[in-house]
Amino acid sequence: MTKPAEQETARIEIKSLSKSFATPVLKDVNLSISKGSIHGLVGENGAGKSTLINIINGLLPMDSGELFLDGHRYRVSKMRDAMRAGLSLAAQELSLIENLSIAENISLKSFPKGIVLLDYASIKQRSEELQKLVGLTEVEPHTLVNKLSLAQKQLVELAKALSANARLLILDEPTAALTGPQADQLHRIIRERAHQGTSVIYVSHRLDDVLAVCDTVSVLRNGVIVHTGPSNTLTSQMLIKHMSGNSLLTHEHDKERAVGKPCLIVKKLTTADLPNPIDLTCHQGEILGIAGLAGAGRSELLEAIFALTDKTSGEVSVITPNACNTIETPQQAVKLGVGFLAEDRKTQGIFAGHTIAMNTTIAKLNRVSNRWGKLSDLVEKLQVDGLIKSLNVKCDSADQTIDKLSGGNQQKLLIGRWIHAEAKILLLDEPTRGVDVSAKFSIHEQLRELRDSGATMLVVSSELEELTALCDRIIVLSNRKHVASFKRGNWSHDDILAAAFSEYTNEKIANEKITNEK
């Protein structure tokens, strides 16, 4: 022990932890959490919160740095290590197995075993106790998880995390689906556990909750901890200021640009995931940004416009000089000149194992075939070669399989797919996710060119800088509600962030639950 005896060793100590993917995500993070303390962790999307949590739990390796648990070096390379060391995680993306019962899910990490078979009586008993603790008494322990509502699932996830009697409890957005009273009960439990000596890391968008329940709060910005302080010295306005860092969002062309006629009109659109009606009008030659926190309903809005999810009310229409058509299916959307660049390139975008040409022309094969449906390799090659050149894709030839290209080049080709399809309206979900910086700039340049040629774009991005660099207008979604819109030149990082957080205050959530329950 090198430390003086009177100074208590921290429960967990993170020393100069760094991690980068294509770009640095965490830079020299130092954090110390004492025994029995509840530590809040807040930050914008992409600030590095999830990465930090994943590293502590062994889901991601770190590049450099050291971790200590109660003064001992803590090495973690997989989730089991973390569990053995006494960590317990309630993940934001719930880790429940849908086809198992509540009781089985709760006991999954450590099944009490009988001589040969599972000891179902004690599994059930444990489940009952924990369900009572978190206030999930309306369902039996043997109920299958897939029968539960989202809020109930979240309670099961919490019960599962609490079952371990951990040294360090990590809660990632634990109240996202909970009502006010449920959240209050959770906070009581956390305080009780903290009182008994458990340390807690509490990550949430709900700044009021963070300030109310935590002893200390740290703010992450761009992978750096920019502020740590006792919660009673902080307000949510101060937290937002720390998160945004008062960064200047001025750009070269900061003037408002002239845009064309309306071409996409969204009227009172609602879906199962977007209960609050959304109205939007997009114009020719306009880039409209959609900002918001993760889970605010941004991707859901794009998917609803493209008719990938069913509408519950409202309509989406595409206006051309001659006609006004509503979008009812993705096929119609594509026919009307709407293209969709999905968030997950691998599962929703590329056709793996096939050529660049095949991947590029798929959305409009009648440009490369005759009227009998016979494809022309020559025409296809000419068109794809043209796109490869204009998009500056680094590849050997159009016959190369797309898998071998870098993420950035794949992404360029997926945008190229819609250029080839002559789409006039592009819905772009995280257009530069997982691409390196130079590819990112080149994609931005390409999007501006498309805009100048009269195309309309709706861009969802977790990076505010990306939106402010590209967009003519930014709308903000908060908790699945359209809460604000800003024009170029009239926005500031603080204002956008404050709007993004605005529907996550306890008062607003309480009101919403009351109206929903009516």
Next chain:
Amino acid sequence: MNIQALTRFIEEYFIFISLLLLVAFFSLSTDHFFSLPTLTTIMNQLPALTVVTIGMTLVLISGGIDLSVGAIVALSGGVIGAAIAQFGLSLPLAIIFGMTAGLLAGFLNGWLSSYGKLPAFIVTLGMLESARGLAYMTTNSQTVYIGSSIQQLAQPIAFIGVSVSLLVALLLVIASHFALTRTVFGRYVIAIGTNETAAKMSGIDTKPYILAVLALSGLLAGIGGVMNAAYLGSADPNAGLGLELAAIAAAVIGGTSLLGGRGSIIGAFIGVLIISVLQNGLAQLGVSEPSKRLITGAVIIIAVLIDRWRTKE
């Protein structure tokens, strides 16, 4: 030719080279393999398996599977037998009925698995049972003699030396290879089999294609039934037992992925040839039936291992 080019050549034509090696091996190790009677036997057995394999390959590439093809072969034969023996219809009309039966069964498979949103595996497993049952019903559970008129289809035509059945099968191989590699239809089938979500997001209405591919597989199995009946001269309710597995094996040997999105009709046809050559060659070597099956099974697994090793790089 340098070594690199040679390796690439071997990789590209790997299955074809394997087939040639197999033929060479049996020709050298047996007295009668490389002879007219063996060739005739192989050519007689080929057509039905070939057309059924074409359908199977298309279905596999689209990301589905069709377990009902063997039963549909029997059903088609049974319908032809009943049409001629019980209703006294002419042969061309009976053949049309047999093919229609296959098409209808395939259409039902396709409709249930696309618009009905049921897994193709389950739907076609049900169809396997039902079509087999119908085959027994149409033939009264007995082999129905059809007559020599249908056998003409399986006899070699003068001068060409190839039967009508085999000719039709070869033409279908070429036509479907063209459809898969050179048409919008084929491109869509490949896209859907590779990544159905991405296909939908590219504006492809996936359901009609999934339906079409299974309907086509049913029709091809119906044609296979005609060819089988022509080969036997009769309608056998037990025809095509296990044919679906032979077709899957041929497709897989030919480089088709069971996960969808990858495969080749020509490759699958070579797969059919490999299986036929293996069966007949082993028989000539005097290998017992159980050992033949053991070896065939091993060849299928080795083929997939080699294929994975080749495509991984």
